Amino acid sequence: MLPSDVKQIKINLPVIRQYVDYLVNEQNVKNVFVNGTTGEGLSLSIQERKQLAEEWVCQGKDKLDHVIIHVGALNLPECQELARHAAAIGAGGIAVIAPFFFKPTNKDELVAFLQKVALEAPEVPFYYYHIPPLTGVKIRVEELLDGIKAQIPTFQGVKFSDTDLLDLAQCINKNETGEFEFLYGVDEQLLGALAIGANGAVGSTYNYLGRQTNLMLQAFAKPDFALAQQYQFLTGEFLSFVIKLGFGVAQTKAVMTFVSGIPMGPPRLPLVGASSEFIAKAKAKLDSIVWPNGN
Ligand SMILES: CC(=O)N[C@H](C=O)[C@@H](O)[C@H](O)[C@H](O)CO
Ligand SMILES: CC(=O)C(=O)O
Structure with missing residues (x-):
């Protein structure tokens, strides 16, 4: 079969209720990260992303502790629209990847982009989703943290999906007051990240190895x-x-x-x-x- 013979895939909203119950009851997982890498967020239309976000927030009510919605996209207006939507439906947090077609080349360009998204959801905790293997944006997070709270008052932390544990260590060393969270995203080496001070984990494998993790x-x-x-x-x-x-x-x-x-x-x-x-x-x-x- 050629890849082009694959039928157009539609999202399956009714299954999310079952999925929430499974994560909570079978995997002891009570926090979810929606429309990210595993959810193929970047392959979905804006309308689909909104429907999924709504369903997760709705089904997660009284069952999940945190529902973080990934609202990153290649263009600012869509990121902003998704951020406003996430805020309106009561998401517990939003996250944004670096745009990766036209890429920010330094920390100031990246922060300027993130800030414009965060400002659309002024009450919602904001996470930068650092995933250089997929975005190709390798700006070190430790650099990004300098002065971040002044530029993004809602800045809450980083989903850190990179193997550079020196960068992570420097972030944690800078986070003396513990105001930020560093959620690690390379599941096969989570223990190393915990030893250096990561606060938690977000990853694809916790869907099926959550209990063991x-x-x-x-x-x-x-x-x-x-x-x-x-x-x-x-x-x-x-x-x-x-x-x-x-x-x-x-x-x-x-x-x-x-x-x-x-x-x-x-x-x-x-x-x-x-x-x-x-x-x-x-x-x-x-x-x-x-x-x-x-x-
Ligand atoms: C590139 C990628 O998909 N990273 C995921 C989270 O960010 C991880 O959860 C990995 O899927 C996991 O560590 C397995 O390699
Ligand atoms: C794996 C992960 O954290 C994501 O789906 O974005």
């Missing part, structure tokens, strides 16, 4: 580093295995589907769905993992 966080807090390491080694073993097979958002959806039993659907072009061979191998690998204490 929460046990890792608990072990780290105790502290029982040996137990925390066991969890990280095992999640890392799974990710290393699937990364070798070719792992991205399409494959993540397939894994989420077989673990949760909830139909996450295929991705939208230019992504194409995972092969049945990938699914069989990934499932066998995940089933073979023996978690500490049977958990």
Whole structure:
């Protein structure tokens, strides 16, 4: 089958209620990040993004602690429209990636863009979504933090999806008063980021390894580093295995589907769905993992 034969994929709103219950009850996950990388936010129309944001906020009411809506786009008017919409529906936070067609080349250009978005939602906590492997915008976050609160009064923190733990460490070292949150987004090395002071995590794998990752966080807090390491080694073993097979958002959806039993659907072009061979191998690998204490 050619990729062009794939049917136009529509969003499936009714499944979100089931998804919320699954995250809370089965994965012990009570915070969600909507329309980001895993949700293919950048492949959705503005109308679709608004519908999804509304459904998550509505279904998450009384069940979820925080619903953060990603409102980044390639152009300011759309980011601003999505920010106003997120504020109007009562989102717990908004996040924005760096625009990545015409890219900001320095910290001042990036902050100017982010500021124009944040100002549209003046009561809503604002997060910068740092994901250089996808945006190609490598401006160091540590630099961005200087004077940020004066420019973006709602600045609350960073979703930090990069392997540069020196940059993360410098951010945390600057955050003496603890006013900002650093949510780490490279799931296979979360434990390293926690050791340097990350406050939490946002990542694709918590959709299906949330329970185990929460046990890792608990072990780290105790502290029982040996137990925390066991969890990280095992999640890392799974990710290393699937990364070798070719792992991205399409494959993540397939894994989420077989673990949760909830139909996450295929991705939208230019992504194409995972092969049945990938699914069989990934499932066998995940089933073979023996978690500490049977958990
Ligand atoms: C590039 C990407 O998708 N990053 C995700 C979050 O930002 C991560 O959650 C990864 O999917 C995960 O760490 C697996 O590599
Ligand atoms: C993985 C993640 O954090 C996102 O979907 O943006």
